[in-house]
Amino acid sequence: MAVEALGKPAGVTCDHVRQGKGCGIYDRRPNACRTFECVWLMDEEMPHRFRPDQTKVVLDQDAKGQWLIARCDPGNPQAWRRAPMYAALKGRARDTWGSGKIVLATAGRRAWLITPGEDIDLGEVDLSAGLRVTERADGSVAVEAGRA
Secondary structure: OOEHHHOEOOOOOOOOEEOOOEEOOHHHOOHHHHHOOOHHHHOOOOOHHHOHHHHOEEEEEOOOOOEEEEEEOOOOOOHHHOOOHHHHHHHHHHHHOOOOOEEEEEEOOEEEEEOOOOEEEEEEEOHHHOEEEEEOOOOOEEEEEOEO
């Protein structure tokens, strides 16, 4: 995720990550890092099996709560496709499809749109530039996204 205070763009590993140890500036990390809570922490009903250290996926939402984003480490970009995460993401896509809410997976700057029928590889995109998802009359999905 982007962290403006650190000059860290989205899709790039933070310079302060210490492999296997976490944040190297934890005691003096910026407010954006201090206040971030993944969906797993926010939802008391979320089962233990969805813990980020178990799934290798951090569940996040956009500011408006319209996007559920499964954020994967670029070194493990397909983590969102493993059970139980994939079934949960597909279920959410089915439950919210047509409501304006969408489900995404990301690894670095690469993103996938998860729909009830298919998973669409969006390639490297700038999600902060917006995303427009349209279902065509034939049921296929058109996606317009900001390019990286």
